[in-house]
Amino acid sequence: MTDLRRVRAVLLAGGEGRRMGPLGTGRLKPLVPFGGTCRLIDFSLANARASGLPEVLLLSQYEERLLMDDLHRTWNAEPGFRVHFGPYDAAYAGRELPAELPRRTWPLERGTADALIRKADHVFTEGTEDVLVLHADHVYRYDYRPLVEAHRASGAALTVAYQRIDMRWVHLFGMVRFDGGGRLTEFTEKPGNPTSDLVFAAFCVFDAGVLRRYLTELDGSGWQHDISRDVIPAMLAAGEHIRGHEVHGHWEDIGTVERYHRAHLALAAGPRAPLPLERMPRTVRPETGRSWVADAPGVRTSVIPSDLVNAGLVEDSVLFPGVRVGAGARVRRSVVLPGAVIAPDADIDGAVVLEDGRVQHVTEGVSA
Numbered sequence: 001m002t003d004l005r006r007v008r009a010v011l012l013a014g015g016e017g018r019r020m021g022p023l024g025t026g027r028l029k030p031l032v033p034f035g036g037t038c039r040l041i042d043f044s045l046a047n048a049r050a051s052g053l054p055e056v057l058l059l060s061q062y063e064e065r066l067l068m069d070d071l072h073r074t075w076n077a078e079p080g081f082r083v084h085f086g087p088y089d090a091a092y093a094g095r096e097l098p099a100e101l102p103r104r105t106w107p108l109e110r111g112t113a114d115a116l117i118r119k120a121d122h123v124f125t126e127g128t129e130d131v132l133v134l135h136a137d138h139v140y141r142y143d144y145r146p147l148v149e150a151h152r153a154s155g156a157a158l159t160v161a162y163q164r165i166d167m168r169w170v171h172l173f174g175m176v177r178f179d180g181g182g183r184l185t186e187f188t189e190k191p192g193n194p195t196s197d198l199v200f201a202a203f204c205v206f207d208a209g210v211l212r213r214y215l216t217e218l219d220g221s222g223w224q225h226d227i228s229r230d231v232i233p234a235m236l237a238a239g240e241h242i243r244g245h246e247v248h249g250h251w252e253d254i255g256t257v258e259r260y261h262r263a264h265l266a267l268a269a270g271p272r273a274p275l276p277l278e279r280m281p282r283t284v285r286p287e288t289g290r291s292w293v294a295d296a297p298g299v300r301t302s303v304i305p306s307d308l309v310n311a312g313l314v315e316d317s318v319l320f321p322g323v324r325v326g327a328g329a330r331v332r333r334s335v336v337l338p339g340a341v342i343a344p345d346a347d348i349d350g351a352v353v354l355e356d357g358r359v360q361h362v363t364e365g366v367s368a
Helices: 018-025 041-051 063-074 086-091 111-117 145-154 167-171 208-218 227-237 257-267
Strands: 007-015 055-060 080-082 128-135 138-140 158-164 174-178 184-189 197-207 240-245 251-253 292-294 299-305 313-315 330-332 346-348 351-353 359-361
Touching: 007 041, 007 111, 018 257, 018 359, 041 055, 041 063, 041 128, 041 138, 055 063, 055 086, 063 086, 080 351, 111 128, 111 208, 111 227, 128 145, 128 208, 138 197, 145 158, 145 197, 145 240, 158 184, 158 227, 174 240, 184 227, 184 240, 197 208, 208 227, 227 240, 251 257, 257 351, 346 351
Parallel strands: 007 055, 007 128, 055 080, 158 240, 299 313, 313 330, 330 346
Antiparallel strands: 128 197, 138 251, 158 197, 174 184, 174 197, 292 299, 351 359
16 A cells, blocks of 8 residues: 655645636635535545545635635544644644634745745655645546555656546646656647647646755746746756656546536536546535436436425536525526525526526636
């Protein structure tokens, strides 16, 4: 079994969700509800716990107190796994939420790499040999142990997870290419003219010493403070040993409300869904049952909660717990967030219904 005690897992969760319109307004992007069962950030945390990692370091910035309070209640209640809050962690030592937090004494981070160097004392702890970098807005279930094992066996400075996708979507991601021996030869963030159908899956394992050296060298230069735009290209240009590790199975970056909506339509497909309902984390009202229903009175091909009150018709949709659908209402191809009430005779199609009942219509497009 792979020994993960010398792996420091860090979770980058600084997003504001501005590209998601009303869905992200006033809400932390990592806490956007997903799939009728959880929030976006819960996938990486569930993966880490299932992989046997005892702890994940949270690297956050926007509305830190709100995010840390939520994660402390959700993930730190049971022994064996916890979220570490870096310079704020001592304040969360007990079960109760702290009355106040220490004053921030470091500058605001300007990118993913900046987040690592500003909290270097918490990232590069004593005995850390490898740094596993995760993100808070990706939907996938994955065991990180084979990735770490392959990284160590190869002696690489960095091992990047990658996946093969439809060429028309490559321009939205970091495009990668490898030679016949599996070494990285090209890394282009959001290429204008993609030449490969392989993309960086946005999680990777660095040799801790190498990562710290590059962060130190780049800090203070004219860099963009970003792992994908600065650190990985600098390592590649210097000839560092960088390898790829292919990710099989479902992996999705939820960057816009269009991708969010499209991902839910896929979940509503039931047996054909790319990620089965039973593999979803359960963090939103976990005591409430969920099921996919093919055909029943008032429901067709939808994911619904056991507490649904439905006097209308729900089709090809994903509903969270606490939802009420009024008499004669019709909900099609939509996502309905926790506790939302659909008015009688409403006709909702291709939308996200927010908790307060507001309807955000979604326009699908290739640029999504």
